[in-house]
Amino acid sequence: MSQRFTAKTVVITGACRGIGAGIAERFAREGANVVLVSNDLERVTATAARIAQAHGAPTLALAVDVTDEAQVVEMYKAAFERFGRIDVSVQNAGIITIDHFDSMPRGDFDKVLQVNTTAVWLCCREAAKYMVKQGSGRLINTSSGQGRQGFIYTPHYAASKMGVIGITQSLSLELARHGITVNAFCPGIIESEMWDYNDRVWGQILSTPEKTYGKGELMAEWVGNIPMKRAGKPEDVAGLVAFLASDDAAYLTGQAINIDGGLIMS
């Protein structure tokens, strides 16, 4: 594998498992210093240790709640103190809940917006302070197919991921003059613990007396609508993220790119 990111420092939030862990692994394989961030200390420490051992990569595991401003400031400070640069920041931490319009608690709506949208902006703000001083940087934000199109029972999640695209476009305009690109990616159905939850909870809500879901049936049905006829894997997403962080993407900013096997084409 090429070593496009030797001596570069990449911060990835939500890196203890799933898509974030796949992204961390890809950058480690390509020579980066990798800072893995999650609110799950035990798992992010274990994931960082596994990746460091597998790829001989310098890693740093940080337990951070990305919705906490002071913790986010400290997180970039710790990454900079350890590696001396912040070249790439991937805002990937995210959550979802699924509920009917009349039973969704206000707190769920607010929390999803805080983690998926406000924290993305907060991380971009703090990472960009280092990148402006360097005169270069890549901010890469995690949106979703729901950043393109709302799905049933998740108005907060759709709003949060559409918001990520707005943040991406707005910041890309302001930061271009500093040599910083800002892009987003929109995964479709990617195998992860989040999708295990989606399959179970969405499945329960969508079940009818004629058809029951909840044990993989929903995912199978929705995967049937994907032109490429398979769910994505974290590695599929990681390939796109690595491209966005690479020299090949130097003239690409303000964009949101679908990575979903052809599911959504707008």
Ligand SMILES: NC(=O)c1ccc[n+]([C@@H]2O[C@H](COP(=O)([O-])OP(=O)(O)OC[C@H]3O[C@@H](n4cnc5c(N)ncnc54)[C@H](O)[C@@H]3O)[C@@H](O)[C@H]2O)c1
């Ligand atoms: N899996 C999919 O099909 C899919 C599709 C579209 C978008 N996404 C998005 O991709 C991203 C990763 O999803 P995943 O499927 O790997 O999910 P996941 O549930 O497996 O992992 C989520 C990660 O976010 C972290 N996290 C959650 N809240 C946090 C907080 N407050 N502070 C710090 N870390 C926090 C968790 O610790 C974990 O590392 C999310 O933003 C998600 O919305 C996923």
